[in-house]
Amino acid sequence: MRYDLDDLRLFLHVVTEGSITAGARRMHLSLPSASARVRSLEHHAGVTLLIRGRRGVRPTPAGTTLARHARDVLDRVARLDSAVAGYTRSPTAPLVLLAGGSAMHRLVPRALVSFLRAHPDVDVTVSESRTPRTVRMLADGEADLGVVLDDEARDCGLRMEPLGDDSLVVVGQAGGILSGRTALTYSEVAEHPLVGLDADSSLRRWIEKHLGPHAPAVRYRTTVTDLNVLVALAAAGVGLAVVPRRALAPDQTLDVCALQDPWARRHHLLARGIKAHPTPTATTALADHLHQAALADASP
Template sequence: MRYDLVDLRLFVHIVAEGSITGGAERMHLSLPSASARVRSLEHHAGVALLVRGRRGVRPTPAGTALARHARDVLTQTTRLEGAVASYSRSPVAPVILLAGSSAMHRLVPQALISFLREHPDLDVAAAEQRTPRTVRMLADGEADLGIVLDEEAHGCGLELNPLVDDSLVVIGQAGGVLSGRTEVGYQEVAEHPLIGLDAGSALQRWIEVSLGPLAPVVRYGTVVADLNTLVALAAAGVGLAVVPRLAVDPGEQFEICDLQDAWARRHLSLCWGSTVRSSPEATRALAEHIQRCARDRDRDRRG
């Protein structure tokens, strides 16, 4: 049996919408035309693909199998079209995105997943950079977008769009010393064994510079190289850890407390380059994905 791509796409939409009407609207087809295509699919398959009801339709086991494989076929077709089309269009320079470690931990990967799925013909080069370096590269036309600490980038002369709260918080093992607390001062946190990042990391330098010469004596029982390891060890009870709020997954099982100290309050902004080096449309689309992901994370955090 030969399958028509329009029929497969229509069937996938019908299953997703739970109705033939909804699928037809997604495909900009009339209801009679969509119904005829479904009947033709079932006729050639020799088996019912949908169970009709007063409240819509649902797939039969055969329909579920068809929808699953149809999605795979349509995905591969999109990739095929993109691969062939790349030879007929002018090459577009990749969008260069720079961000600090907290944004690169979760926000940037989430944004890139949705962006690249929707724009398989575009490329992105993402790299981790501290805010001062990111601002310099954006000002010099060496990058398109940057996710920067607003407190460090304010007054840089580039366009800044507020993005998301990235204040520092303290995390520890569930049921541990932070249990029942909603906020705590760094002076008290420093009385417990801590897990820290390498001395050269942007986060560690931010903490040390913010504390200044009056910083309390801290005992770092463990020092690691990345936020993933830091969060995992804190959740396992190795010690407490000071991390950006953006690095915390609301679904993870550990205690979390806000830091009371004023220096711990930070915000991230989206910073635009001074010149257009990649496609303006691609850059704008990526910026919108980043902003959308930031809003989603903030909504999930607030519950």
């Protein structure tokens, strides 16, 4: 049987998203077209690949096997494309990736490790950048990809893809003042001593922007530049901290409460830039690694 690479990509997206509709959206296909491609794949394979239900789809054992081998095939094809493209692309023109502070903490490093190992001929320049600046640079053709926040990137005219939850939570020492609580407002958090990021950090400025002029008075016992240090201080009982939930490692021992304020619920989007001399294969590959890293980050 001869497999079409786009069909394999579509099938992987469908399995990953648990939905033919979502898989079609990732491939920029209509639902009827995507459904026809999946049915054709099943017909030529001679086996059922997906179990369809009211809430989505899940792979059969044959579908799981196909997805595993498809992922390997597509990864090898990406390496081949990257190796050949290396002869036509200037080594002084790396991909440019921009991301905010929370994405730079775990998501971007995880994606970079897998991408750079898989694509030894492609270089990446990474910079921390707030969403408004990232959007401007992408629109001006000065960057290839950007991880942005949904509420600050609406209607900007760029191609956007959902990347994952980046909601904020409050953390503190296990068994401390958060014990027994599942959610609270920022006003309640501000009644206690806090530890926070530096005033120039993208997360601190984002929070203060949404609190507005009537923000409650806050006592910061100390401010730091690194999310790892911030979480460690909160876990040690120095003070409460407001951080993205995805900044927390699954094995960390601390109390975590959701923030009830509407502005605390936010999502990451992956935005694609408009460059004069694009490298579509490498850009698409890096985007795929960012999506995979986001899924892995959310798994625990």
